[in-house]
Amino acid sequence: xxxxxxxxxxxxxRTLSKPIASRLKSQAAVHPxxxxxxxxxxxxxxxxxxxxxxxxxxxxxxxxxxxxxEQKAVQAATDLIGEGFIFSVAVAALIFEVQRSARSEARKxxxxxxxxxxxxxxxESLAKDLEDxxxxxxxxxxxxxxxxxxxxxxFKGVSGSDGGKAATPA
Numbered sequence: 261x262x263x264x265x266x267x268x269x270x271x272x273x274r275t276l277s278k279p280i281a282s283r284l285k286s287q288a289a290v291h292p293x294x295x296x297x298x299x300x301x302x303x304x305x306x307x308x309x310x311x312x313x314x315x316x317x318x319x320x321x322x323x324x325x326x327x328x329x330e331q332k333a334v335q336a337a338t339d340l341i342g343e344g345f346i347f348s349v350a351v352a353a354l355i356f357e358v359q360r361s362a363r364s365e366a367r368k369x370x371x372x373x374x375x376x377x378x379x380x381x382x383x384e385s386l387a388k389d390l391e392d393x394x395x396x397x398x399x400x401x402x403x404x405x406x407x408x409x410x411x412x413x414x415f416k417g418v419s420g421s422d423g424g425k426a427a428t429p430a
Contacts, residue, residue, distance in 0.1 A: 270353040277349035281342035288338050298337035303327050305340060 288298055310325045328336065 270357060273353055274346075274349060277346050281345040284345055285338035285342045288341055295334060298341065299330060299333045302333040302337035302340065305336065306333070 288294055306328050307325050311321055314321050314323075327333070
């Protein structure tokens, strides 16, 4: 029961993160200080990705990279923020799922250990009972050998004072 609810919860969280990311994107472009900050992030991201692409394709990397215009930089940064938010929600959901699974496995392992311990205790108890029965059997065999043939044939009815004599009617 808990598994489907948890899975639905993480799916709901991921679905809700997309509109929240859109809202973050729209608000990020409006605030002036934050706008300047995201423009600098977008320009840095543009320079890094352009250098990486130029290296991959074997072009010269020492050329000057033209900066993005302000509108493209804001759009790129807000897209990056939105994708980063969605990615972070997905990572958080994944971490939650892994931890939940690990806790479940730990509980199962603990139950297995407890069951194994109970089986070991039962085995020890049975081994002790078996040893006690062996001792009793050895004792009975010793008593039977001491009494001779009549002791083997009649364990319960023979007493030590009779000496194995049969009673005669008077």
